Amino acid sequence: MPDLFSVSFNKMRKELKIICFSFGISLFLFLALTPLSNGQENESQRVPYFVKIAKDIKPSVVSIYTLKPLKKEKIKIRGKKFKNSFWVNDTNEDINNINEDINNITEDKPNKNNLGTGFIIDTDGYILTNNHVIANAEEFKVSLENGREYEGRVIGKDFKTDLALVKIEKAENLAVPKLGNSDKLEVGEWVMAIGSPVGLGQTVTAGIVSAKKRSIGVGPYDNFIQTDVPINAGSSGGPLINMDGEIVGINTLRLNGLQGIGFAIPINMTKDIIRQLKEKGRVTRGWLGVLVRRWLEEINDKVTQNGVLIIEVKENSPAFIAGLKSGDFIVKYDGKEIEEASSLPVMIAETTPGKEIEIKIIRNKEEKNLKVKIEELHEEGKDKVNTDTDNDI
Numbered sequence: 001m002p003d004l005f006s007v008s009f010n011k012m013r014k015e016l017k018i019i020c021f022s023f024g025i026s027l028f029l030f031l032a033l034t035p036l037s038n039g040q041e042n043e044s045q046r047v048p049y050f051v052k053i054a055k056d057i058k059p060s061v062v063s064i065y066t067l068k069p070l071k072k073e074k075i076k077i078r079g080k081k082f083k084n085s086f087w088v089n090d091t092n093e094d095i096n097n098i099n100e101d102i103n104n105i106t107e108d109k110p111n112k113n114n115l116g117t118g119f120i121i122d123t124d125g126y127i128l129t130n131n132h133v134i135a136n137a138e139e140f141k142v143s144l145e146n147g148r149e150y151e152g153r154v155i156g157k158d159f160k161t162d163l164a165l166v167k168i169e170k171a172e173n174l175a176v177p178k179l180g181n182s183d184k185l186e187v188g189e190w191v192m193a194i195g196s197p198v199g200l201g202q203t204v205t206a207g208i209v210s211a212k213k214r215s216i217g218v219g220p221y222d223n224f225i226q227t228d229v230p231i232n233a234g235s236s237g238g239p240l241i242n243m244d245g246e247i248v249g250i251n252t253l254r255l256n257g258l259q260g261i262g263f264a265i266p267i268n269m270t271k272d273i274i275r276q277l278k279e280k281g282r283v284t285r286g287w288l289g290v291l292v293r294r295w296l297e298e299i300n301d302k303v304t305q306n307g308v309l310i311i312e313v314k315e316n317s318p319a320f321i322a323g324l325k326s327g328d329f330i331v332k333y334d335g336k337e338i339e340e341a342s343s344l345p346v347m348i349a350e351t352t353p354g355k356e357i358e359i360k361i362i363r364n365k366e367e368k369n370l371k372v373k374i375e376e377l378h379e380e381g382k383d384k385v386n387t388d389t390d391n392d393i
Contacts, residue, residue, distance in 0.1 A: 059175035063201040114199035117238035129237030131164040156277030165277040180246025182266035195235030220345040224263040231262035286351035287377035289317020307331040322372040332360035
């Protein structure tokens with residue numbers, strides 16, 4: 001006759017093994033799938049180590065200033081005067097007032113007027129900044145992080161994108177940062193800015209990417225990165241940096257009177273412009289000669305696919321000669337679909353003048369293909385933006 005105690009004990013031991021095994025599996029899965037805490041966060045949740053990034057990038061960031069008084073007038077950005085000071089960092093009058101206050105409380109040079117920021121892009125001394133930073137200065141100086149100062153010289157300006165290329169001579173051992181890929185930026189990603197707000201050089205601030213591809217009515221090539229990084233008067237032209245220590249944008253604008261709303265030009269947008277400014281001091285763009293409606297959502301109830309609506313065709317323009325008409329809806333340009341309203345101006349601008357391309361339109365619910373020979377966009381006359389909702393491209 002079996003020992004009842006032995007049978008019960010063996011049964012309990014088997015059940016205990018099963019329980020322990022199940023608990024072990026559960027504990028393993030819990031530890032494997034639960035994010036680490038108590039200072040051991042996983043990479044995607046980790047607060048970035050800003051100190052190293054700041055140390056790496058600061059030597060390449062410069063302050064730009066002038067010793068001459070500035071004219072008391074509104075700063076132009078992309079050819080526009082901001083009369084209500086809504087989309088602008090400051091006016092020259094504001095800069096003069098701020099600089100006077102800063103000079104009173106520091107031992108800096110008397111009559112030093114801070115203009116803004118820039119950053120070195122190669123060892124030859126080329127520096128990228130905003131056009132509105134140096135636009136109203138007859139002469140300016142460039143100050144490096146280590147205190148060295150140089151006379152600045154304008155190589156080229158592009159008011160359409162508010163970019164300028166300047167150069168310093170005989171500068172040695174210049175720090176050159178890596179330019180990143182702004183297309184890879186994600187909303188919510190950490191970013192850092194370095195600038196010279198109110199003349200306080202090498203100021204570091206940080207925040208996140210709030211939005212991408214922002215169009216704010218400044219011009220036909222609007223494609224801003226929106227951030228909540230603090231940007232103030234004097235920060236214009238400074239770098240926006242990702243957590244890999246790469247420059248992904250140029251801080252340009254802020255919303256006057258509000259906190260946490262700033263805008264940067266994507267670095268990818270600058271790369272070809274830098275090349276052209278180096279080679280010829282200006283930027284060559286294609287021109288079609290139409291006014292188009294900026295916002296797709298205003299016309300989506302009238303059409304069944306993405307594109308842009310032509311509001312007006314300029315007389316004797318390439319569009320006029322090709323037979324494009326007001327009311328035509330452009331859905332393809334040179335074989336590429338128009339996925340966003342803001343993409344067409346860039347497509348046209350990047351087309352080499354003289355090239356013949358095909359445009360697909362919808363007219364009276366029928367599709368048509370027209371051949372157009374693109375001309376060069378000139379600085380005067382043809383490139384004026386008439387309103388905040390229409391683009392002359």
